[in-house]
Amino acid sequence: MSSATSPAPSLDPLRIGILGAGQMGAAAAVLFRRAGHEVTLWARNEAKHTQIRETTDATEAFLNQHFGPAPHSGGTLTLESRLAQVDETSDAILECVAEEMDQKTALLSQLPHCRERKALIMTCTSALCVTDMARGSGLVGILVGAHFWNPPHLIPVVEVIPGEGTPETQVQRAMTLLQHAGKIAVRCADVPGFIGNRLQHAMWREALALVDAGVCTAQDVDRVVKWTFALRLPVLGPFENMDLVGLPLVQSIESYLFPHLAVDREPARSLTTRVQEGHTGMKAGQGFYDWTQRDAAEVVALRDRQVVQQLQFLKEQGALEDRPTTGA
Ligand SMILES: NC(=O)c1ccc[n+]([C@@H]2O[C@H](COP(=O)([O-])OP(=O)(O)OC[C@H]3O[C@@H](n4cnc5c(N)ncnc54)[C@H](O)[C@@H]3O)[C@@H](O)[C@H]2O)c1
Numbered sequence: 001m002s003s004a005t006s007p008a009p010s011l012d013p014l015r016i017g018i019l020g021a022g023q024m025g026a027a028a029a030v031l032f033r034r035a036g037h038e039v040t041l042w043a044r045n046e047a048k049h050t051q052i053r054e055t056t057d058a059t060e061a062f063l064n065q066h067f068g069p070a071p072h073s074g075g076t077l078t079l080e081s082r083l084a085q086v087d088e089t090s091d092a093i094l095e096c097v098a099e100e101m102d103q104k105t106a107l108l109s110q111l112p113h114c115r116e117r118k119a120l121i122m123t124c125t126s127a128l129c130v131t132d133m134a135r136g137s138g139l140v141g142i143l144v145g146a147h148f149w150n151p152p153h154l155i156p157v158v159e160v161i162p163g164e165g166t167p168e169t170q171v172q173r174a175m176t177l178l179q180h181a182g183k184i185a186v187r188c189a190d191v192p193g194f195i196g197n198r199l200q201h202a203m204w205r206e207a208l209a210l211v212d213a214g215v216c217t218a219q220d221v222d223r224v225v226k227w228t229f230a231l232r233l234p235v236l237g238p239f240e241n242m243d244l245v246g247l248p249l250v251q252s253i254e255s256y257l258f259p260h261l262a263v264d265r266e267p268a269r270s271l272t273t274r275v276q277e278g279h280t281g282m283k284a285g286q287g288f289y290d291w292t293q294r295d296a297a298e299v300v301a302l303r304d305r306q307v308v309q310q311l312q313f314l315k316e317q318g319a320l321e322d323r324p325t326t327g328a
Contacts, residue, residue, distance in 0.1 A: 025096030105136030208268035
C-alpha cells in the first residue's frame with residue numbers, strides 16, 4: 001500500500017528488527033515486509049510466537065483484500081526471541097515495547113552492535129522525550145522517534161522526531177525508510193506528545209472534564225465528536241477549518257470560551273478511579289463502556305474498514321496530498 005501521493009523514494013531492501021510484537025510492532029512488521037524488507041520481529045516470549053504469527057497473517061490478509069498483494073510479493077518476516085541475534089543482523093531497528101521510559105532505555109541499551117554500526121534506531125513512543133530516551137540508552141545522535149498511529153499498517157502519517165544532536169543524515173534515513181513504505185513522514189520537534197498526541201489529549205482532557213462535571217455522559221461526548229466535527233476532519237484540518245470559518249469568529253469564540261476550558265494538570269478523577277478499580281478498557285471488558293455487552297472485535301474491524309474507505313475516497317479525490325501552502 002502506498003499512502004503518500006508523491007512517488008516513493010527507491011531503497012534497497014534492509015534488514016529491519018522490530019522490538020515488541022504487540023499491536024504496533026506486529027503490524028509495523030507486516031508493513032515493512034510488504035515494502036520488500038527482511039523483517040525480524042522480536043518477541044521475548046517464544047510461547048507467544050504462534051499467536052503473533054496468526055496476528056501478522058490476519059493483517060496480511062486484510063491488506064491483500066483491500067490493497068492487493070505486496071509488490072513483487074514483498075520481503076520476509078521472521079519471528080525471533082534472541083535479542084542479540086536481532087542486534088547483530090539489523091540495519092534498522094524499530095522499538096515498539098511498553099510506553100515506559102525505563103523499559104525502553106533498558107532494552108535499547110542492549111543493542112551494542114547496532115550502536116557501533118550507527119544503524120538506524122527508531123522508537124515508536126507515543127509521547128516520551130526522544131532526547132531523554134537516547135541519553136538513557138547510550139544512543140545520543142542515533143535514536144529517532146517514529147511515531148506511528150494505530151493501526152500502523154493503515155494510518156498514513158508517521159511523526160518523525162529527531163533527538164537533540166541527532167544528525168540530519170540519520171533523520172533523513174528514517175524519513176526515506178518510512179516514505180518508501182508508503183508513509184507520509186511529518187517532522188516534529190522533540191516535545192512531549194509531539195503534534196498528534198498533544199492535540200488528542202487536549203481533547204480528551206476536555207472530554208473527561210465535561211463528564212466529571214456532570215455536563216453530559218461519556219456516550220454523549222462520543223456521539224457529538226464522532227458525528228459532528230470528526231466527519232469533516234479528514235478534509236479540513238484545524239487551520240484549514242479556522243480559515244473557512246473566518247478568523248474573527250474564531251477569535252471571538254476563543255475570547256469568550258477559553259476561560260471555561262479545562263486546564264487540569266493531572267489525569268481526570270473518572271479516569272484514575274477506573275484504572276484503580278481494574279476497569280481498564282476493552283481488554284478488561286469494562287472501561288467507560290461495558291464491553292461485555294458489545295462486540296469489541298467488531299468495533300475494531302469497523303474502524304479498520306472505515307479507515308480503508310476513507311483513504312480510498314481521499315486518494316480518488318486527490319485529497320491525500322499536501323497542497324500549497326501555509327501562509328504562516
Ligand atoms: N496502541 C497505540 O494506539 C499506539 C499508537 C502509537 C504508538 N504506540 C506506542 O507503541 C509502543 C507499543 O505499543 P503497543 O500498543 O503495541 O503495546 P502492546 O502492549 O500491544 O505491545 C507491547 C509488546 O511489547 C512487549 N513488551 C512490553 N514491555 C517489554 C519489555 N520491557 N521488553 C520486551 N518486550 C516488552 C509486550 O509483551 C507486548 O507484546 C508504545 O510505546 C506505545 O506508546 C501505541
